[in-house]
Amino acid sequence: MASWVKVLHRTSTLQQALKCTALQARFCSVTPKENDKSLKPENESLLENLNLLGVDVKMARQRQPGVFRKIFTNEQGLAGFLQSKGASRSTVASIISRYPRAITRSLEHLEQRWQLWRNVFQKDEEIVSILERSPESFFRSSDNENLEKNITFLSSLGLNKKHLHRLLTTAPRTFSNSLELNRQMVEFLEDICVEMGGNHPEQFAKDVVSRNVYILIRSTKRVKANIDHLRASLKLSDSELLDLLQGPGAEILDLSNEYLKNNFTSLQQKMRSVGCGKVGLKKLIMSYPVVLYTGAATLNTKLDCLLKGGITMQQILDKPKVLDYSTHNITAKLEELHRIGFDFQENGIHILDLSRKRFEAKLEKLSFPPHD
DNA sequence: CAAACCGGGATCTGCCATTTAA
DNA sequence: TTAAATGGCAGATCCCGGTTTG
Numbered sequence: 432m433a434s435w436v437k438v439l440h441r442t443s444t445l446q447q448a449l450k451c452t453a454l455q456a457r458f459c460s461v462t463p464k465e466n467d468k469s470l471k472p473e474n475e476s477l478l479e480n481l482n483l484l485g486v487d488v489k490m491a492r493q494r495q496p497g498v499f500r501k502i503f504t505n506e507q508g509l510a511g512f513l514q515s516k517g518a519s520r521s522t523v524a525s526i527i528s529r530y531p532r533a534i535t536r537s538l539e540h541l542e543q544r545w546q547l548w549r550n551v552f553q554k555d556e557e558i559v560s561i562l563e564r565s566p567e568s569f570f571r572s573s574d575n576e577n578l579e580k581n582i583t584f585l586s587s588l589g590l591n592k593k594h595l596h597r598l599l600t601t602a603p604r605t606f607s608n609s610l611e612l613n614r615q616m617v618e619f620l621e622d623i624c625v626e627m628g629g630n631h632p633e634q635f636a637k638d639v640v641s642r643n644v645y646i647l648i649r650s651t652k653r654v655k656a657n658i659d660h661l662r663a664s665l666k667l668s669d670s671e672l673l674d675l676l677q678g679p680g681a682e683i684l685d686l687s688n689e690y691l692k693n694n695f696t697s698l699q700q701k702m703r704s705v706g707c708g709k710v711g712l713k714k715l716i717m718s719y720p721v722v723l724y725t726g727a728a729t730l731n732t733k734l735d736c737l738l739k740g741g742i743t744m745q746q747i748l749d750k751p752k753v754l755d756y757s758t759h760n761i762t763a764k765l766e767e768l769h770r771i772g773f774d775f776q777e778n779g780i781h782i783l784d785l786s787r788k789r790f791e792a793k794l795e796k797l798s799f800p801p802h803d
Numbered sequence: 804c805a806a807a808c809c810g811g812g813a814t815c816t817g818c819c820a821t822t823t824a825a
Numbered sequence: 826t827t828a829a830a831t832g833g834c835a836g837a838t839c840c841c842g843g844t845t846t847g
Contacts, residue, residue, distance in 0.1 A: 497828040650833055757839055786841045
C-alpha cells in the first residue's frame with residue numbers, strides 16, 4: 432500500500448531531478464565549479480527507507496554520495512534478499528552502511544551472484560559471514576560473467592576445493608578482481624619460475640598461491656619488488672630462490688615493500704650485533720622466512736628475551752620455529768624451565784617449540800619423573 | 804616414546820586514486 | 826560530468842596438533 436506513495440514520491444523526485452539537471456545544463460557552463468552543492472538532490476524516499484532499515488546514513492553518504500542521488504534503487508529488495516539468506520537486520524544495515532552501492536543491484540543479479548559464490552561455499556551462512564566482514568568484496572563488481580570466469584580460472588590452476596575455499600574465505604576480494612588481473616599475477620609467477628630455470632611453472636604458481644592466499648589481491652609490482660629484494664640482499668642463486676619461493680618464502684611475498692625492507696635491515700643489524708654474519712642471516716631467512724613478517728621492535732624483543740634466557744643465536748638458527756611464539760609465551764616458558772633448572776646447552780631448545788598443552792605435559796614429566 | 808615436520812586456523816579490510824562507462 | 830568499476834595500498838603473528846620420522 433505504501434508502494435503507490437513511493438511511486439508518487441519518486442515521480443516527483445524524478446521530475447525535480449530532471450528539472451534540476453536541465454537548469455544545471457544551462458548554468459553549469461557559466462560556473463562549472465561553484466555550484467557543485469546544488470547538483471541532483473538526494474532521493475528522499477531512499478533516505479527514508481535507509482533510515483527504516485537502520486542504516487548509518489551519514490557513514491554511507493560519506494562513502495558513496497552518488498548512490499543517494501540515484502532515482503531507482505533496490506534497498507528493500509536487497510534487504511529482503513540478504514535476510515532470506517540468513518542475515519540479521521543489523522547485518523543488513525551494516526552492509527549497506529559500509530558499501531551503499533549494494534543497493535543498486537537487482538534481485539536477479541544478486542541471486543545469480545550468490546549462486547556463483549555457492550560454487551565454492553557450501554552454506555549461505557558462510558557467505559553471509561564474509562559479507563559481514565567485507566561487503567565490498569561481494570558488491571564492488573557487478574560483473575557476474577567475470578566472476579564466473581574467475582572461478583573457472585582458479586580451478587584450472589589445479590587448486591582443489593579446499594584450497595579454493597580457503598582462498599576465498601580469507602581473501603574474498605580475489606573473486607572481484609578482473610580475470611585479467613588474476614591471470615596477470617599467475618603468469619607473472621610462472622614467468623619467474625621459468626626465469627629461475629624451473630621446469631614446472633604451473634605447479635610453481637599453484638604452490639605459491641596456495642601457500643599465500645593473499646597473493647592475488649596484491650600487485651605484481653609489490654610481489655616483484657619483494658622477490659628482487661630477497662634475491663639481491665641474500666645473493667640467492669636461481670635454484671635457491673626457486674626453492675625459497677615455492678616453499679615457506681611464499682608467505683612473505685605480499686608484505687608491503689618498505690616493511691619487508693625495514694625488517695630485513697633491522698634483522699641484519701641485530702644479527703651482526705650478536706656476532707652472526709651473512710651466513711647466519713641467510714640461513715635463518717632461508718629456513719624460516721616468516722621471521723621477516725615480524726616487525727623490528729617485536730622481533731628484537733623476542734630475540735633478546737631468548738638470548739637473556741641463556742639460549743644462543745646458533746641454537747635459534749638451528750631451531751627458528753621457536754620464534755613462532757610470542758615473547759609473552761616464550762617468557763613464561765623460560766621462567767618455568769628456569770625454575771626446574773632446565774639446561775638448554777644439554778637438552779637443546781626444541782622444548783620451546785611446543786604448544787601449551789604439550790609443553791605442560793612435558794614439564795610435568797620433567798618435574799615428576801614417572802620412575803616409581 | 805620424543806622430536807621433527809607440516810600445514811592450517813584465525814583473519815585481511817576500508818580507504819583512496821585512476822580509469823571506464825553512461 | 827557524475828557515478829561505477831577497478832586497482833592498489835598500509836597494517837604486521839601466534840598458536841595448535843595430526844602425522845611422520847628416529
